[in-house]
Amino acid sequence: MTSEIIIKYHEITDFGLLSDSERILMDKAIKISKSAYAPYSQFYVGVAMILENNEIIIGNNQENASFPCGVCAERVALSTANTNYPNIKIKTVAITATSKNFNLLEPVGPCGLCRQVLIESESRQNYNIELLLFNDNKVVKFASAKDLLPFYFNETKLKRT
Numbered sequence: 250m251t252s253e254i255i256i257k258y259h260e261i262t263d264f265g266l267l268s269d270s271e272r273i274l275m276d277k278a279i280k281i282s283k284s285a286y287a288p289y290s291q292f293y294v295g296v297a298m299i300l301e302n303n304e305i306i307i308g309n310n311q312e313n314a315s316f317p318c319g320v321c322a323e324r325v326a327l328s329t330a331n332t333n334y335p336n337i338k339i340k341t342v343a344i345t346a347t348s349k350n351f352n353l354l355e356p357v358g359p360c361g362l363c364r365q366v367l368i369e370s371e372s373r374q375n376y377n378i379e380l381l382l383f384n385d386n387k388v389v390k391f392a393s394a395k396d397l398l399p400f401y402f403n404e405t406k407l408k409r410t
């Protein structure tokens with residue numbers, strides 16, 4: 250049997266179609282990307298997420314001379330949200346990146362580790378997290394982090410049936 254997975258997403262190039270709250274989130278993601286600590290990659294990622302209590306949590310990537318110790322912007326922001334507001338749902342996450350060394354022609358998607366961590370946050374809050382991946386000329390909108398990671402691993406795999 251052959252199956253297929255269809256992933257739905259919206260591409261928005263007319264920024265006039267974005268809501269005020271989306272624009273605020275995107276502005277905050279851009280602003281925080283500028284203070285990312287990324288001396289090794291010179292790749293600056295910014296994340297802003299809005300919670301159901303309208304609190305906005307930000308994060309940027311934090312690198313280390315010992316490369317694997319670095320943490321992505323998404324996980325910095327998710328840890329901040331889940332530490333300070335463990336019982337408040339995350340509604341929307343805006344992600345953006347710039348590089349000193351090359352032009353990013355398409356919005357950057359979160360790495361595999363961050364996709365897995367986003368999905369854990371969705372599971373624990375039992376509520377889908379909307380993602381806005383964007384650059385200067387395009388926003389790509391997903392209704393759930395699970396859309397970015399088919400066949401993801403989750404807690405149900407750890408339970409005896």
Ligand code: THU
Pocket residue numbers: 287290292293294309310311312319320321322323358359360363
């Ligand atoms: N990075 C993020 O912050 N988020 C991602 O989803 C992709 C990669 C960071 C990690 C590292 O500091 C730099 O970007 C280059 O990989």
